[in-house]
Amino acid sequence: MIAAQLQAELAGILPAGDLMVDPSELFVYEFDGFTIARARPGAVVFPTSTEQVVQIVKLLAAAGVQIVPRGTGTGLAGGCVAFENGVIVSTSKMNRIHSIDLRNRVADVEAGVRNTALSDAVAQLPGGSAYHFAPDPSSQRASTIGGNAATNAGGIHTLKDFVSSNHVLGMEMVLADGTILRTGAAAGCYESPAMDLPGLICGSEGTFGIITRLQVRLVPKAQGFRTIVATFGRTADACHTVSKIIADGHLPCAMEMLDGSMVRVIEDAFHFGFVENTQALVLIEVDGIEELLDGQMKQIVAICSFNNATSLETSADPTRRAALWKARKSAFGAIGRISHSYCTQDACVPRSMLASVLEKIDQIGREYGLQITNVFHAGDGNVHPIFLYDDRDENEVQNTLRAAEKVLQYCIDVGGTVTGEHGVGIEKLHLMNYQFDRPTMDQFQRTKRAFDPDERINAGKLLPSEVVKVQILKPGRHMPQ
Ligand SMILES: Cc1cc2nc3c(=O)[nH]c(=O)nc-3n(C[C@H](O)[C@H](O)[C@H](O)COP(=O)(O)OP(=O)(O)OC[C@H]3O[C@@H](n4cnc5c(N)ncnc54)[C@H](O)[C@@H]3O)c2cc1C
The missing domain is CATH 3.30.70.2740 (Alpha-Beta Plaits)
Incomplete structure (x- = not known):
C-alpha cells in the first residue's frame, strides 16, 4: 500500500478509473510474462497524457517511491515487476495515434498504442494497405509500441526487417525529475541529428524514463511471398539447413524453427498434418518481387532436400500462409x-x-x-x-x-x-556480470545515471542497483528484498 496522502494526491491528478489501489486488482499487476518473479505494487496508475505523467513522476519522486514503467505487461523478463510499494505507471491508456504520414512514411503515436493497432490503422487509409509498422514480436496483438521500443523487441521478421530500434525515429520521454525530453529526427525526417538518443533509449527497459510518444517508420509491405515448410528427422539437419541458407547468400524474411515436441503440440492444437516423428520443423518465408520468388524458393528447397528434409511443402497461397503463421504465433499459448x-x-x-x-x-x-x-x-x-x-x-x-x-x-x-x-x-540480472566485463558494466551504470541520477525509475532492472537490492536466483526466487 502507498501512504494515504500520496494516494489522495494521485487521485487529484487522475480520475478514479485510472488509479488502482485495491489489493484484489493489484494482484494482476504482480508479474509480467515471467511469472516466477512476483511483487505487489503499492498502486498502478494509468495516465492518459504526457502532462499527467509529468505530474505523477514529480509526485512519486518527491515521496521517494520507485516508479516502474509498464506497457501491457507481456514482457518475459520481469522488467515491469514493481518492488514492494513501488508504483507502476502504465502507458496502456496513452493509445492515440496522432498522425500517419504516408508520403513521408512516418507515424506519430502514443506509447500505449498496440503494435498491430498501428498497422491496422495504416491499412484503413487510401493507399495504406501497402505499408505497415514492421517490428512483429509474437505478442504484437497485445504489446505496446512503447514496450517494444523499451525492450528493443524483435520478432519473426527481424532477420530481414531488423529490431524495433531501427524503426524508431524520434521519441518523447519523461525523465525522473519530470523533464520532458523530445529527441530524434525532425517530423517527417529519417535521420537523428547529432547523438542518436532514441537508439540509446531503445532497449533500456524502462530504466531511463517513461516513454510517452514515438515517431516511427512505416515500411512498404513486400509484393509477394513464398512459404516453405520443411520437416526433419534430425535436429542437426534442420540447424545445418538454416546456416546453409544464409551462407549461400539468401535472405529469407523469416526462418523459424520448432523442435519435435513443439511440432506435436502445434499438431494437436491445429491439425496441420505434419509428418509423424518429426524432430524439427523449419518454417521459411521469402518475400520480394513476385517474378524472382519461385527461383529463390527452388534454391532453398534444394538446400532443405540436401540436408535430408523428410517432407517439404511450398505455398504461395495467402490463406495457407496466414494459417501457418497463426500457428507459429500461437505456439506459446x-x-x-x-x-x-x-x-x-x-x-x-x-x-x-x-x-x-x-x-x-x-x-x-x-x-x-x-x-x-x-x-x-x-x-x-x-x-x-x-x-x-x-x-x-x-x-x-x-x-x-x-x-x-x-x-x-x-x-x-x-x-x-x-x-x-x-x-x-530482473530475470537475467545475475548474468550481466557473466556477459560483460567491468569497464562495460561501469559504463552502463554511468549511462543509467546520466538519465536517472538518483535511480528513481525501475532501479534493480537490467543493471544491479545500490538503491534497490534484488535477491537473485539462488537460493530463492527473484524477489526484491
Ligand atoms: C506470447 C509472447 C510472445 C512474445 N514474443 C516476442 C517476440 O517475438 N519478440 C520479442 O522481442 N518479445 C516477445 N515477447 C516479449 C514482449 O511481448 C516484448 O518484450 C514486448 O516488447 C513488451 O511490450 P509490453 O508493452 O508488454 O511491455 P511491458 O511488458 O509492459 O514492459 C516491458 C519492459 O519495457 C518497459 N516499458 C514498457 N513500456 C514503457 C514505456 N512507455 N516507457 C518506458 N519503459 C517502458 C518496462 O519497464 C519493462 O522493462 C513475447 C511475449 C509473449 C507473452
Whole structure:
C-alpha cells in the first residue's frame, strides 16, 4: 500500500478509473510474462497524457517511491515487476495515434498504442494497405509500441526487417525529475541529428524514463511471398539447413524453427498434418518481387532436400500462409495444453552453433529432470528454450531457474548473448556480470545515471542497483528484498 496522502494526491491528478489501489486488482499487476518473479505494487496508475505523467513522476519522486514503467505487461523478463510499494505507471491508456504520414512514411503515436493497432490503422487509409509498422514480436496483438521500443523487441521478421530500434525515429520521454525530453529526427525526417538518443533509449527497459510518444517508420509491405515448410528427422539437419541458407547468400524474411515436441503440440492444437516423428520443423518465408520468388524458393528447397528434409511443402497461397503463421504465433499459448506453467528463455547465438546449443539444452533438461521445448527465430540465431514446470512445486521452480541459468551461460560461452530480444529485466540480472566485463558494466551504470541520477525509475532492472537490492536466483526466487 502507498501512504494515504500520496494516494489522495494521485487521485487529484487522475480520475478514479485510472488509479488502482485495491489489493484484489493489484494482484494482476504482480508479474509480467515471467511469472516466477512476483511483487505487489503499492498502486498502478494509468495516465492518459504526457502532462499527467509529468505530474505523477514529480509526485512519486518527491515521496521517494520507485516508479516502474509498464506497457501491457507481456514482457518475459520481469522488467515491469514493481518492488514492494513501488508504483507502476502504465502507458496502456496513452493509445492515440496522432498522425500517419504516408508520403513521408512516418507515424506519430502514443506509447500505449498496440503494435498491430498501428498497422491496422495504416491499412484503413487510401493507399495504406501497402505499408505497415514492421517490428512483429509474437505478442504484437497485445504489446505496446512503447514496450517494444523499451525492450528493443524483435520478432519473426527481424532477420530481414531488423529490431524495433531501427524503426524508431524520434521519441518523447519523461525523465525522473519530470523533464520532458523530445529527441530524434525532425517530423517527417529519417535521420537523428547529432547523438542518436532514441537508439540509446531503445532497449533500456524502462530504466531511463517513461516513454510517452514515438515517431516511427512505416515500411512498404513486400509484393509477394513464398512459404516453405520443411520437416526433419534430425535436429542437426534442420540447424545445418538454416546456416546453409544464409551462407549461400539468401535472405529469407523469416526462418523459424520448432523442435519435435513443439511440432506435436502445434499438431494437436491445429491439425496441420505434419509428418509423424518429426524432430524439427523449419518454417521459411521469402518475400520480394513476385517474378524472382519461385527461383529463390527452388534454391532453398534444394538446400532443405540436401540436408535430408523428410517432407517439404511450398505455398504461395495467402490463406495457407496466414494459417501457418497463426500457428507459429500461437505456439506459446498452445503450450498450455501440456504444461501447468512455462518459462521462456531467450539468448542469441551464432547460427553455426545452433545444433550444439540445442543438444546442450536437451542435456541440461535431462540433468534437471525438466522437459524443455523449443520454438525460435533460427534465422537470427535467437533461441527460445521453453522450460515446462509446475509452479506449485517449489523444487521444479528452483530446477527451472538453475537449468535456465546453465543454458544461458552455455549460450554466452559459445559466443552468444544473455538476451536476444526479451531483455534482462530482473530475470537475467545475475548474468550481466557473466556477459560483460567491468569497464562495460561501469559504463552502463554511468549511462543509467546520466538519465536517472538518483535511480528513481525501475532501479534493480537490467543493471544491479545500490538503491534497490534484488535477491537473485539462488537460493530463492527473484524477489526484491
Ligand atoms: C506470447 C509472447 C510472445 C512474445 N514474443 C516476442 C517476440 O517475438 N519478440 C520479442 O522481442 N518479445 C516477445 N515477447 C516479449 C514482449 O511481448 C516484448 O518484450 C514486448 O516488447 C513488451 O511490450 P509490453 O508493452 O508488454 O511491455 P511491458 O511488458 O509492459 O514492459 C516491458 C519492459 O519495457 C518497459 N516499458 C514498457 N513500456 C514503457 C514505456 N512507455 N516507457 C518506458 N519503459 C517502458 C518496462 O519497464 C519493462 O522493462 C513475447 C511475449 C509473449 C507473452
